[in-house]
Amino acid sequence: TQSTRPQRLLSAVQKNATRGDPCSVVKAIDQFCRSKEWAMNVGDEKGCILDSVVSELNPTTVLELGTYCGYSTVRIANLLPPHAKLITLEFNPDFAAIARQVIAWSGLEEKVQLVEGASGDLIPKIKQDFGVQTFDLVFLDHWKDRYLPDTKLMEACGLLRKGSILLADNVICPGTPDYLEYVRSSPRYESQYFKSHLEYTKVEDGLEKSVFLG
Ligand SMILES: O=C(NCCCCCn1ccnc1)c1cc(-c2ccc(F)cc2)cc(O)c1O
Numbered sequence: 001t002q003s004t005r006p007q008r009l010l011s012a013v014q015k016n017a018t019r020g021d022p023c024s025v026v027k028a029i030d031q032f033c034r035s036k037e038w039a040m041n042v043g044d045e046k047g048c049i050l051d052s053v054v055s056e057l058n059p060t061t062v063l064e065l066g067t068y069c070g071y072s073t074v075r076i077a078n079l080l081p082p083h084a085k086l087i088t089l090e091f092n093p094d095f096a097a098i099a100r101q102v103i104a105w106s107g108l109e110e111k112v113q114l115v116e117g118a119s120g121d122l123i124p125k126i127k128q129d130f131g132v133q134t135f136d137l138v139f140l141d142h143w144k145d146r147y148l149p150d151t152k153l154m155e156a157c158g159l160l161r162k163g164s165i166l167l168a169d170n171v172i173c174p175g176t177p178d179y180l181e182y183v184r185s186s187p188r189y190e191s192q193y194f195k196s197h198l199e200y201t202k203v204e205d206g207l208e209k210s211v212f213l214g
């Protein structure tokens, strides 16, 4: 039977990266996506912007919406302090199965909790089921039409506090127009656009960083 792109990406990690070395896992995925097959990881260019936001914030609680193969999960977890926790939600069980193996190969399982399911169903359960009260950082990288409803849901569930940071991928390509309009016009957010490119291409894309003002 035919392998899937996530399976081929995982094979490239297991072949070219060193177990327990998150940087080599990130490098192996970027090399695979540049030289073999494009895949929808945040990528190296936007990944550097992600790294700088994480490093500056030094978060202890992080929520990632959209794990895919775990590329950004590994980038973020690699920069977290010892007892910090990253919860990552993935709807697609095939993606989740690959991501678990990529995260394990990087040796960062201790810092990561991957939960399978729909963000709309899981977000209201986070406080009771995962022992997190609020998130210092949320990385949005799942279905683009879920960014806005899930942001409103996180507000309603009290998962954001004054100073919480939302960092959203793909605000230009594929685009999240309703979300962008909301965080840029709402008095409850201070937003900033980081211009970049769609992963592994010359197409414009960028990250929107929005601080929740409470
Ligand atoms: O759709 C994307 N991500 C969501 C994947 C499914 C999420 C499932 N899920 C997880 C949790 N809840 C639901 C995405 C797409 C593209 C892209 C850009 C150009 C193009 F021509 C084709 C594709 C680039 C990205 O960087 C992306 O992130």
Ligand SMILES: [Mg+2]
Pocket (backbone or CB within 6 Å): 040, 041, 042, 141, 169, 170
């Ligand atoms: Mg993305």
